Structure formats: C-alpha cells, structure tokens
Amino acid sequence: KQCCIEGTRLNIDKCLDIVKDKFYHNPEITFEQVNRSIGEGQNQKNLNGSVCLSLAEGVMHDVFVSSIVGGGHVFLQQPYHPTFFALERLDQCMTKTYTQFTCPQVPQPVVVNSVCVAPCEGGWYRCQVVAYDNDTGVVDIKYLDYGGYHSLPASDLRQIRTDFLSLPFQAIECYLANINPTDDENISAFVLEELISQQVVQARMIGTNEQGVPM
Numbered sequence: 001k002q003c004c005i006e007g008t009r010l011n012i013d014k015c016l017d018i019v020k021d022k023f024y025h026n027p028e029i030t031f032e033q034v035n036r037s038i039g040e041g042q043n044q045k046n047l048n049g050s051v052c053l054s055l056a057e058g059v060m061h062d063v064f065v066s067s068i069v070g071g072g073h074v075f076l077q078q079p080y081h082p083t084f085f086a087l088e089r090l091d092q093c094m095t096k097t098y099t100q101f102t103c104p105q106v107p108q109p110v111v112v113n114s115v116c117v118a119p120c121e122g123g124w125y126r127c128q129v130v131a132y133d134n135d136t137g138v139v140d141i142k143y144l145d146y147g148g149y150h151s152l153p154a155s156d157l158r159q160i161r162t163d164f165l166s167l168p169f170q171a172i173e174c175y176l177a178n179i180n181p182t183d184d185e186n187i188s189a190f191v192l193e194e195l196i197s198q199q200v201v202q203a204r205m206i207g208t209n210e211q212g213v214p215m
Contacts, residue, residue: 010166051168052144053078055205055214063203065196066171067147071181071188075147075171079200083168087145090167091123098124098158106157110139115165117158118143120150126160126169147171177206177215 023029055061055076067075078084097103098117106116110132118127118141131140132154139154181188205214 057205060202068189072176072179095123103158110154117160144169174214
C-alpha cells in the first residue's frame with residue numbers, strides 16, 4: 001500500500017517523523033517518496049527558505065492560469081493544493097505590513113535570484129530578482145505567487161521578513177508543449193486568455209525544457 005501526505009514541507013517532515021517512530025520495528029516498510037518526477041529537484045528549489053511548488057510528471061492536475069506571458073508561456077496555480085488557502089491571508093498581512101510600517105529597502109547592488117517584496121496595484125507581493133541594471137538601478141522581477149514579470153526601480157523593493165517565507169511559492173512557470181507562437185503582437189496570448197480566463201482547467205506535465213522549466 002502507498003500513503004499520500006500533503007501539506008507544507010515542515011508539517012510533512014513532522015508527520016513522517018511520527019510515522020517512522022511508530023513503525024521503527026517494521027523494516028519492510030519504506031518511506032521512499034514515489035511521486036518524485038524527473039527534474040523535480042530543480043522545480044522544488046529552495047529560495048531563501050521557502051519551497052516552490054511543482055507538478056508531478058504524467059499526472060493530471062487541476063490548475064488555474066494566474067498569468068499569461070505569451071501564447072505558449074504561462075504561470076499556473078494549484079487552487080486545490082492544501083497550502084493555497086493561506087495565500088489570501090499572506091497577501092493581506094504583507095500589504096498591511098509594507099503599507100503601514102517603514103520596512104528596509106533591498107541593499108544595492110541587488111543580488112540576482114534574491115527573494116524580496118515588490119509593490120503592485122496597491123498590494124505587496126513576493127518576488128524574485130531575475131536581472132539588475134547597475135547603471136539605471138532598474139530590476140526585472142518575477143512574481144512568485146501569481147506569476148508574471150515586471151520591471152521597476154530597485155529602490156521600490158523591500159526586504160522580506162522570514163515569516164513571510166513559510167508558505168511555499170504558489171506560481172509554477174510553464175511552457176505549453178508543442179506550441180511555439182510566432183505572432184509578433186502576441187495575439188496568441190489574448191486568444192489563450194479568452195479560452196481559459198477565470199477557469200480551473202486540467203494540465204499534465206510531460207517533461208521539462210532545456211532550462212528545467214515544466215512543459
């Protein structure tokens with residue numbers, strides 16, 4: 001028989017410790033993870049103490065497209081994942097904290113791949129720095145819970161509190177397999193949005209590209 005444990009990484013580890021103690025004298029029981037997909041170690045990389053969610057290869061997942069970069073490039077959320085319900089509460093706490101209190105800026109020069117907090121449409125959200133221009137002081141960031149890319153002055157970024165890293169990053173960056181849009185005006189992105197906007201759809205990961213991004 002197989003047992004499925006869901007939850008945050010911390011709670012899963014605690015549960016495994018309890019179960020291992022109970023079955024300590026049963027050597028025939030293994031605690032090997034059997035649903036780890038190829039490349040999962042890359043997809044679930046640790047960023048400043050928090051884990052990025054991933055998709056299990058070959059399994060159908062209920063997903064919500066939270067951001068469309070292009071006709072073949074999207075970010076997904078898993079609305080039925082056990083950690084997803086806590087995202088709204090996290091957003092509220094972060095917006096209140098970074099709006100009402102003076103929080104330290106990110107030191108410059110900004111370190112690429114560092115995780116911090118950025119303002120967007122009245123809220124504050126977790127992000128990762130993907131590029132930094134030392135001459136202009138502008139950074140390119142990727143939003144880690146909702147997806148999408150944005151450029152803004154590095155002075156707008158704020159350091160992230162440790163407790164705001166406990167929830168796994170919810171957005172999963174993906175490319176649509178066997179689709180390579182060639183439209184210059186990104187019309188395919190608008191078509192895709194019309195097809196799946198505000199809907200929970202099913203997706204299956206069939207592998208990763210050369211950069212390790214799921215397809």
